[in-house]
Amino acid sequence: MLVERLFSTGIMKMGPSRVDPGRQVGVFNLSVVADLPALRAAELEKLRWIVGEWAYENAVPATPVSPAYADIGSVRFSFNQNTNWICMVAPGGTETPQITFDPFRKQWIYLLMTGSYGILRSAAGWGGDRIEFTGLMTMIGINCEWRMTWTREGADVFSFVNQERNHAGDWDYVDEWRFRRKTSTQG
Secondary structure, eight states: OHHHHHHHTTSEEEEEOSSOTTSEEEEEOHHHHTTHHHHHHHHHHTTGGGOEEEEEEEEEOOBTTBOOEEEEEEEEEEEETTTTEEEEEOTTSOEEEEEEEETTTTEEEEEEEESEEEEEEESSOOBTTEEEEEEEEEETTEEEEEEEEEEEEETTEEEEEEEEEOTTSOEEEEEEEEEEESSOSOO
16 A cells, blocks of 8 residues: 555655654655655756747547547746646646656656646656657546657657547547747747
């Protein structure tokens, strides 16, 4: 079980409560977790390039019951140093946490919490300019197993492809999102 694993791996140990120092409670073992904030910060630097304003096109192929279409729009990403999350920023400035790095498990986390709900993970992390997130999610009331493959194509261009696992266990193409930075970082 969770608590047993936290203690048996040394992540936690017994120590004084922050509220009542005379009370012994489970606390982080600082000798084990001391380097984790630096690891998280170093990993998040790998994604700092995404901060800024982007124009996107979402290309959706035809299905037996719908025509192909392409939606367009813009999005802004920020890096929140207080929470250590890459956030999507709404027009009014509200930040929605979207991507972070879990230093305990050494995996990337992609959080869906508006219209689609779930947590996708990437244990492999970045391989060159590519990362793949997978996991269970609910999209507009439909439960599915999802895969997002992000590819950075340069300082000012990236994309991701969404796929859904079908009943045979294969990945079916769903759509592609292509992003171009609104203000180029190239001189």
